[in-house]
Amino acid sequence: MEKFLYSAFSKIPDTPAPNSLYGETLRAIALRRMSRLMTVAAIILGIMFLVSLWNLYSGFIEADTASALSAIAIGFDWSFDAFLDGASQLSGFIPTGALVLSLLNLAALGFVSYLAISLGRMRKLYSMQA
Amino acid sequence: MPDELSEQALVKSMVSGDHRAFESLMKAYQTPIWNHLRRIMGNENDASDLTQETFVRLYVKRHHIKPELPIKAWIYSIATHAAYDLLRKKKRLKEAFIIDSEDEEDGSTETNKAFLAYSKTEEETVGRDMERALAKLPEHYRNILLLYYREGFAYGEIADQTGLPLNTIKTHMRRAKQSLVPLLRDYFE
Numbered sequence: 001m002e003k004f005l006y007s008a009f010s011k012i013p014d015t016p017a018p019n020s021l022y023g024e025t026l027r028a029i030a031l032r033r034m035s036r037l038m039t040v041a042a043i044i045l046g047i048m049f050l051v052s053l054w055n056l057y058s059g060f061i062e063a064d065t066a067s068a069l070s071a072i073a074i075g076f077d078w079s080f081d082a083f084l085d086g087a088s089q090l091s092g093f094i095p096t097g098a099l100v101l102s103l104l105n106l107a108a109l110g111f112v113s114y115l116a117i118s119l120g121r122m123r124k125l126y127s128m129q130a
Numbered sequence: 131m132p133d134e135l136s137e138q139a140l141v142k143s144m145v146s147g148d149h150r151a152f153e154s155l156m157k158a159y160q161t162p163i164w165n166h167l168r169r170i171m172g173n174e175n176d177a178s179d180l181t182q183e184t185f186v187r188l189y190v191k192r193h194h195i196k197p198e199l200p201i202k203a204w205i206y207s208i209a210t211h212a213a214y215d216l217l218r219k220k221k222r223l224k225e226a227f228i229i230d231s232e233d234e235e236d237g238s239t240e241t242n243k244a245f246l247a248y249s250k251t252e253e254e255t256v257g258r259d260m261e262r263a264l265a266k267l268p269e270h271y272r273n274i275l276l277l278y279y280r281e282g283f284a285y286g287e288i289a290d291q292t293g294l295p296l297n298t299i300k301t302h303m304r305r306a307k308q309s310l311v312p313l314l315r316d317y318f319e
Contacts, residue, residue, distance in 0.1 A: 012264075021164065
């Protein structure tokens with residue numbers, strides 16, 4: 001019986017794998033590598049964003065922005081000139097560099113997160129199509 | 131399939147990070163793995179998904195592979211685990227595949243076309259009858275019979291690949307053969 005089984009199993013016909021399978025597998029591997037890199041990039045950018053927020057907060061405390069806001073609010077009159085004057089006074093108390101840095105970090109984090117999610121969706125789509 | 135020496139060299143290169151070595155190994159094993167998974171799962175779509183999953187897992191784990199051990203056992207082990215993971219998900223048992231019924235033998239479904247292309251020599255008839263009989267067995271019995279009789283793995287290697295004890299594999303093999311014999315009674319009379 002053993003001899004028959006070995007012989008019969010060796011005669012089970014093979015069919016060719018789909019032509020697209022090789023390319024799809026390599027694509028799935030490339031997407032996996034990229035989505036891991038994107039995830040690491042998103043984590044680093046997230047940390048950078050938190051640090052820049054802390055830097056911004058420290059800047060606000062140092063410049064005593066809260067007191068400046070209260071002082072401007074006292075006797076504030078809802079006119080265009082008052083707005084301009086208030087904005088000009090406030091700009092001296094806002095750490096502009098730190099604010100711009102935080103906004104840029106937030107934009108970069110948002111963009112990389114969007115890329116990472118898109119790559120994850122592409123990976124799922126390719127594995128469904130295989 | 132590359133010979134043993136060149137295969138070992140490819141594996142060493144792959145472990146060192148050579149992507150082309152990985153692609154060469156993938157080219158060599160893709161079709162045999164796909165056919166093996168097709169026979170276990172009973173359909174080509176699952177076979178394609180699992181083949182892709184097998185090589186992705188192999189790529190991710192490549193740095194942990196010991197180049198001195200046969201890569202074939204590694205690849206079949208990953209494929210077997212991937213198949214069992216999917217089967218556990220789907221909880222499918224004893225699904226007939228390839229030819230769903232005798233009436234479809236001359237039909238034109240995609241999975242039957244491979245058979246229609248073959249001429250009816252005695253050898254091919256034996257192979258098709260064996261595949262039909264295997265289709266009626268549970269996936270696990272199918273898997274261990276194929277790993278042993280077609281792929282040439284020893285009981286110990288099958289135990290490693292399936293994660294089951296050696297004595298359990300021997301018991302399952304005995305039961306699998308007992309289930310197979312009545313399905314091929316024409317050949318044993």
